[in-house]
Amino acid sequence: MSTVHRGVWKPEDRAEAPYRYLPVDVTSGARTLRVELDYDRSAGVLDLGCFDPSGAFRGYSGGARDTFVVGESVATPGYLPGPVPAGTWQVLLGLHRVPPEGVAWRVTAEPAVAEPVVVPVEAAPPAAGTGVRRRVLPASPGTTWLAGDLHAHTVHSDGSLTVPALAALAAGAGLDFLAVTDHNTVSHHAELAAAGAGAGILLVPGQEVTTGRGHANAFGAVDWVDFRNPPDSWLSTVDAGGGLLSVNHPLGGDCAWLMPMTGRPPLAEVWHSGWWDRTWGAPLAWLLAWAPGAVPVGGSDFHTMDGPERPGLPTTWVAVAEPSVAGILDGLRAGRVAVTAAPDAPALLCVDGELVAVDADGTLLVDVEGRRRPVRGPVARFPVAGPGPFWLEDAKAQVLALTA
DSSP, X not given: OOEEEEEEXXXXXXXXXXXXXXXXEEOTTOOEEEEEEEEOTTTOEEEEEEEOTTOOEEEEEETSOSEEEEESSOBOTTBOOSOOOSEXXXXXXXXXEXXXXXXXXXXXXXEESXXXXXXXXXXXXXXXXXXXXXXXXXXXXXXXXXXXXXXXXXXXXXXXXXXXXXXXHHHHTTOSEEEEOOBTOOTTHHHHHHHHHHHTSEEEEEEEEEETTEEEEEESSOOOOOTTSOHHHHXXXXXXXXXXXXXXOTTOGGGOOOOOOSSOOSEEEEEETTOOOTTOOHHHHHHHHHOTTSEEEEEOOBOOTTSSOOTXXXXXXXXXXXXXXHHHHHHHHTTOEEEESSTTSOEEEEETTEEEEESOTTXXXXXXXXOEEEOOSSEEEEEOOSSSOEEEXXXXXXXXXXXX
């Protein structure tokens, strides 16, 4: 039997509570639940998600979809398949953008005893590889630098590529690892190992904890992080699960970081596709003001082939003791990290107490005290003088490479 909810959300509703819950009664014997949200997308943005009668997370698609199906063995990307228990389910609506005149909406939920047929999401094919050869960079004994990207999306949230297609695209760009960080879900985690093996790339489990006041990436095979809770709880949840939390694109337009925290995540995504003018010093200034000990990382925030973002632009390098997801997390945790504009761009590394500039002849090595040292030759070494971060810049003060 269908359940229908309808109404008009007003700005007053959003001010009172940004998340609203619509009850849906599911009787015994149901094997599927289908939910459809109907509203004028030109009038606002409503996010969509779902929780079962126990309060357990069953999926989230934000504003990317207006329909989802949860079944015993299959589910819409972004949602978790599994038993469909009897009881009162909750359909989540997030009031993300509500105009002054309000937005009219209707939600229809229909349980069924038949197993659902989930139509596969069409995915654009990945572009041909760039032909970039994997670099061998100077490293401390027992470690190897791996090239990667810590921020990318698939059809499990608002990306256009399936997990295998994204893996193939990243491998073709010359990357050794890629974190798949779909918004507020972990439904993609089950696909990562097989897709990574098929493409010859390590896929790191991730989730982008997403709210209207800031985003953060949780790296590692940790449980779903409840985005409705304060960010200090995100940090404690990820820490308890053995993962790492990173504040994302803290100066990123309408998704800049606006939330207070008592703790400080160990990583900060200061190099993001939104840092399109790297003569702009604000990302580094934010890092130093936020937490001098935070490790700076980069991420492309890739979503679709239609935009300019591509995996590896920028590239985050991690020095690992072993080429595995655990090895990557250990390297990030230890701060063995460098960021370059691309896999083959000038690099600045910290190796055995020295700063090593690679393919950076004619640039300047800069530290937080403002000291500048000229770089000469294909490989230049400098003693570490004071705390990081350190970076390379050109004559126009454009940041070319960064290291913790």
